[in-house]
Amino acid sequence: LLQLPPLIGLLSPTWLSLELGIMRKLLLFLFLIPGISSAQEAEQIIEERIEWISQELQGEELDLTTLTELYQEFYINKLNLNDFDKDQLAQLYLLSPDEIRAIIWHRINYGDFESVYELKAVNGLSLEKAILIAPFVTASPREAKPDSWKYRLKSAKYARHQLILRGQRILEPKAGYDFLDPKYEGDPNRLYARYRLRKSDLFSFGVTAEKDPGERFEGRGFDFYSAHLMLENIGPMKRLIVGDYQAQFGQALTMWTGFGFRKSPMQVLQTQRYARGLLPYTSTDENNFLRGVAAQFEWKQFNLHAFYSKKRIDANVNLSDTLADEQVQTFSSIQSSGFHRNLSEREDKDAIEEEIVGAVIEYKLQSTEIGVVNYMTRYSSNFQRNLSLYNQFEFDSSFNFVSGIYYRSQLGSVGLYGEASRSINGGLAALQGFSIPFHERLKFNAYHRHFQPNYQNLLSNALSEKSRITNESGTYFSLEFQVLSKLKMQGFADFYRFPWLSYRIDAPSRGQEYSLMLQYNFSRSVQLLALYRFEDKLENSSSQQEAVRTVVNKSLQQIRLQLDVKVNRQWSLRNRVAIRDYQKEGLRSQGFGLFQDLYYSSLSGRWSAKFRYAVFQTDSYDARIYAYEHDLLYQFSVPAYDGQGFKAYLLLRWKPTDFLRWEMRISRLERRDVDQLGSGNELIDAPHRTEVKSQLIFTF
Numbered sequence: 001l002l003q004l005p006p007l008i009g010l011l012s013p014t015w016l017s018l019e020l021g022i023m024r025k026l027l028l029f030l031f032l033i034p035g036i037s038s039a040q041e042a043e044q045i046i047e048e049r050i051e052w053i054s055q056e057l058q059g060e061e062l063d064l065t066t067l068t069e070l071y072q073e074f075y076i077n078k079l080n081l082n083d084f085d086k087d088q089l090a091q092l093y094l095l096s097p098d099e100i101r102a103i104i105w106h107r108i109n110y111g112d113f114e115s116v117y118e119l120k121a122v123n124g125l126s127l128e129k130a131i132l133i134a135p136f137v138t139a140s141p142r143e144a145k146p147d148s149w150k151y152r153l154k155s156a157k158y159a160r161h162q163l164i165l166r167g168q169r170i171l172e173p174k175a176g177y178d179f180l181d182p183k184y185e186g187d188p189n190r191l192y193a194r195y196r197l198r199k200s201d202l203f204s205f206g207v208t209a210e211k212d213p214g215e216r217f218e219g220r221g222f223d224f225y226s227a228h229l230m231l232e233n234i235g236p237m238k239r240l241i242v243g244d245y246q247a248q249f250g251q252a253l254t255m256w257t258g259f260g261f262r263k264s265p266m267q268v269l270q271t272q273r274y275a276r277g278l279l280p281y282t283s284t285d286e287n288n289f290l291r292g293v294a295a296q297f298e299w300k301q302f303n304l305h306a307f308y309s310k311k312r313i314d315a316n317v318n319l320s321d322t323l324a325d326e327q328v329q330t331f332s333s334i335q336s337s338g339f340h341r342n343l344s345e346r347e348d349k350d351a352i353e354e355e356i357v358g359a360v361i362e363y364k365l366q367s368t369e370i371g372v373v374n375y376m377t378r379y380s381s382n383f384q385r386n387l388s389l390y391n392q393f394e395f396d397s398s399f400n401f402v403s404g405i406y407y408r409s410q411l412g413s414v415g416l417y418g419e420a421s422r423s424i425n426g427g428l429a430a431l432q433g434f435s436i437p438f439h440e441r442l443k444f445n446a447y448h449r450h451f452q453p454n455y456q457n458l459l460s461n462a463l464s465e466k467s468r469i470t471n472e473s474g475t476y477f478s479l480e481f482q483v484l485s486k487l488k489m490q491g492f493a494d495f496y497r498f499p500w501l502s503y504r505i506d507a508p509s510r511g512q513e514y515s516l517m518l519q520y521n522f523s524r525s526v527q528l529l530a531l532y533r534f535e536d537k538l539e540n541s542s543s544q545q546e547a548v549r550t551v552v553n554k555s556l557q558q559i560r561l562q563l564d565v566k567v568n569r570q571w572s573l574r575n576r577v578a579i580r581d582y583q584k585e586g587l588r589s590q591g592f593g594l595f596q597d598l599y600y601s602s603l604s605g606r607w608s609a610k611f612r613y614a615v616f617q618t619d620s621y622d623a624r625i626y627a628y629e630h631d632l633l634y635q636f637s638v639p640a641y642d643g644q645g646f647k648a649y650l651l652l653r654w655k656p657t658d659f660l661r662w663e664m665r666i667s668r669l670e671r672r673d674v675d676q677l678g679s680g681n682e683l684i685d686a687p688h689r690t691e692v693k694s695q696l697i698f699t700f
């Protein structure tokens with residue numbers, strides 16, 4: 001498995017001890033990997049990886065379609081350990097920069113990988129991380145692919161087709177669907193359809209359609225359509241996309257459309273972004289994408305990305321009269337819900353035109369990458385927000401121009417990265433980070449950001465405390481320490497401040513957040529996880545008697561204990577306890593949740609089931625509990641458990657043939673402390689909510 005040194009090296013006791021240790025790890029890895037690759041389906045492996053990196057996200061429905069497709073792409077067309085770009089492996093969000101460098105260093109010093117099992121011999125890569133990436137990589141000789149149309153046409157017959165049909169519905173009637181006085185124009189069904197034709201490194205074609213609950217299904221059919229055609233590796237043109245696409249560059253400060261990860265106790269070292277450049281859009285967010293044409297050209301160490309987008313977006317439009325008795329159209333906000341269920345919401349649909357044009361130039365060396373981003377945004381109407389004192393610096397025009405420069409470099413074992421950006425009004429933003437592996441067991445990361453209050457960029461998605469990239473300065477430190485072979489510790493500390501007023505904070509303020517997680521593996525089948533998080537920040541007082549609002553401290557503490565037990569190859573258990581403590585102005589509210597999960601997978605891999613029963617009790621919404629829930633393929637959710645009650649769900653999957661897969665999920669929420677759920681048109685006149693989802697996936 002390893003290139004042996006000269007025979008005389010065998011006489012060295014130190015070398016012999018080292019090689020025996022490596023061989024021992026290899027033998028252990030040999031017994032672990034086959035059990036993963038053969039007993040689990042691709043979808044199960046992918047779901048486990050995404051759950052691992054997204055457990056601390058929050059939201060009823062998270063759009064992780066792009067990430068799921070990336071995992072599927074690497075699962076089908078595995079990344080060759082002997083011929084890969086470091087950015088490709090980083091895009092899986094499973095390895096830290098130090099671990100990726102360790103794999104490259106091993107290849108340089110010992111020669112090409114002979115097998116995936118050799119990953120365990122990589123100094124600086126843990127067994128856990130080796131197992132995580134093993135399903136997505138392979139070890140094969142390097143080979144050049146012919147660049148000819150004859151080869152492309154021959155390879156096209158091996159393209160992968162996928163058709164997805166999905167329907168879901170909440171069974172209890174909502175006020176908006178009242179038969180005598182309906183507020184919504186459509187039925188309560190959510191419908192989704194998607195077709196994708198893909199051949200790795202050659203082309204991709206896809207069409208996505210969706211109808212939300214309450215929207216009409218007539219005339220043009222679905223309410224939202226998206227389509228793309230992508231061609232790859234055509235001479236110097238690396239990629240050409242016509243239709244809908246995403247653009248991700250640098251460290252997400254100047255331009256990054258689509259999903260971006262936030263602070264997570266599961267991924268404390270992942271502050272560095274690995275941009276994928278231009279890629280097709282296949283999700284259902286009806287506003288956060290580009291529509292037009294984009295291309296990437298590659299020449300030696302240079303990359304040029306050019307893109308143009310022109311589409312209509314949802315917005316709240318206002319009409320005002322001028323002195324010349326003419327009406328002028330402006331808009332006060334961009335609507336991101338995607339709902340068009342009645343006349344009022346349909347009036348906001350496609351209300352204004354958005355035009356974006358830009359270019360990115362990158363220069364790449366073996367250990368350094370530098371890029372320059374420039375793009376302009378134009379709206380057909382003037383953006384006129386309802387500005388107040390706290391948001392007076394926000395974008396309020398019809399035109400913006402943003403420029404940025406980013407870099408990434410490796411100096412020995414130290415990784416450096418950063419980006420600086422400027423908007424047309426002179427607002428500046430910058431971030432800088434570095435990572436240091438003090439030892440193969442001890443890794444450290446630091447990340448500093450500074451966003452001026454007047455920095456204006458609607459396409460920025462950098463790592464920060466707030467969702468808007470403005471009015472924030474902070475420093476983030478993180479540490480990962482393999483204390484023992486079975487015990488790992490990781491944590492972070494984030495210190496931040498808001499130089500200007502913020503939403504619900506009528507004064508400059510500051511805050512701090514800490515996280516510590518311990519993970520202990522009793523054996524290959526039993527794992528214990530303990531997590532503690534603490535955050536302290538300022539917020540306006542809740543008192544209604546103050547003429548001028550004062551800011552007061554609020555604190556939040558969270559504790560989570562989780563035990564995973566793999567009973568055998570078919571059955572697994574997960575027990576979780578979550579506690580949340582919220583304090584503000586001397587008032588305290590607490591939340592508690594107990595979750596029991598049961599997983600089953602048949603030996604044939606044709607059947608699988610996941611069941612959860614959860615009980616929860618919270619004193620207020622501030623003490624709500626968030627927990628990851630398993631869902632249909634391409635759907636993910638981390639909902640809030642609020643009030644007092646229980647929730648249960650059952651997820652079934654059946655794969656009768658290699659080209660057909662059926663999924664069904666039914667969930668039931670019962671509240672003991674209220675008589676109704678929701679409000680307004682979403683009101684359910686009952687203390688329970690039942691949702692049914694079903695999905696068919698054809699792959700051929």
